[in-house]
Amino acid sequence: MNSKVTKNVFYEDLQEAGRFGELEQRLMGESNLPGPRANLGAASTFADAFASDWVASEAWELLVEWTGKTEAEAPTDDPREFLPFCALQAMGSYYRYAEPARQETILERCRAAMNDARWRMREAAAMALQRIGEQDFGALRTLFDGMKDTANALEQRAFVAALAHPPMLKEQANVLYALELSEEILDQIAAGQTRYGAEEFRVLSKGLEYALSVFVERAPEQGFRMLAKFAVTDDKRMQKIVKSNLGKARLAKKFSQDVERIQVLMNA
Template sequence: MTQVELHRDALRALPAEEVPAYLTARSGLPGPRSNLELLTAFGDVAPAGLILDLAASPDEYLRACGTAAVGRLLVESPADTALTALLHARAADPSWRVREAAAMALQRVGDVDGAALRLLVQAWAHDPHPLVRRAAIAGVCEPRLLRDPATAAAALAACRAATDSVEALPADARRDPDVRTLRQALGYCWSVAVAGDPTAGLRAFAALERSPDPDTAWVVRENRKKARLVRLLPA
């Protein structure tokens, strides 16, 4: 039995009011790595009310657990705009762990409903907030999701839109920490997107390499270091 399965069983057996203490005691924090298996298990089995409560928690790990689990609620209630708004807000959370959980929530959606993921990613890749744009590319640039050709195309389009958004900024605005976080994500997401659709991806990456923009040049250099892209580039 895997750790995720063990945690699922334990969480199912607990009264809802005892779940936060269980999560906190096994969070792995403080430490170098939070317990992602536990976070995943919570998202699999937690009741909706508890998910929403934790997504608003002041505690970073509990808020991350709740945020990632919102993806399951969106799958169950795709027309619930309040859930989409909540996830959008968490995509720009001050905590990087919570922002990563928002991207994981998008991936939960994509595992079940690729079309719904693509709609969210298309909108978020053009969002005014750089951290929301970052969530869009981090969410869709997941290898398991890019086996679907339509989602692979959406990943390339999102990376291009997010890159264009950085290129459109004046130099002083690019020093904003949130913009730097977006650039950091572009530094690996492009390689994932290209690997998801090498034929279209290599054409898109070749166009990226022709850009005179210094931040785009940095993005190109970072992606060229990734083994998944090195394998695809001409010798």
């Protein structure tokens, strides 16, 4: 048995189905909800408890039940929302160890959460996908490649938010994939190939406004080439995305000459 798991504060609670009610109350009590910041530490610790092949069927069914909670059952900023928020991240931890049928369920729940009306659940989707990608980047890439041609704005936002995760970007191939997928999304925006609702596009734009800089920092030659491509457009949406990334300290301080060159292109 994984010695790390035995030290997890949620381990004992997850061993006995009879204690799940107590666990539910404990998590809700530690949620920090209602409030501006959920207890990310508690959510992460709970998710870490599933990073093993020891997960019993009762514990798995608990995750399925919690991730299935609708907005009516677990409203935004309510302590009950913390349950699916934690459970989805736990599914991400468990993905590597799960049997294929359970892996498919995990991906289905992540896809659903990408489109959830609750912003905190959309964040949970990105965080769960990051946990999957740290273990198996190929699985993440396969998922995104299968979705990207028909992905909506919220799904596209989930792609870039999940990929903007430094532990996954240690491999250059992963960085180049993140840039490639980002460029495809930007191309679709520029070409008007996808219909974006105002709120959905706002969410996507916010994601692109920071994620691109994370990728560019790790592959500056290819990354600044991509930014230069979209810097010369008259599309104000694109200009905002490029300008925001150029203003991030990770680029402005380390690559000041490249940043200035792109800014000149934008002002030409």
